[in-house]
Amino acid sequence: MDKKIFDSALAYAGTSQRQAAANAGISYKGLNNAVNGGTLKQSTIKDICKVIGARYEERIIFPDGQTFTSSD
DSSP states (O other): OOHHHHHHHHHHHTOOHHHHHHHHTOOHHHHHHHHHHTOOOHHHHHHHHHHHTOEESSSEEOTTSOEEOTTO
16 A cells, blocks of 8 residues: 555544554554555554554545545
């Protein structure tokens, strides 16, 4: 997933990578390296989405209908 998309979704949720990682029980350093290196796994994205109140279907979707995809 593109870093810009991931960071946009976190901003929309009102959280940071550091806080989302902590809430998901994931190391911030590992998450940050994966996001910046383009190696973010779908399972990690799903874990982060769960803690930010979204779901992941190859895009990030919030209950109010806001979505973030590679074209956003």
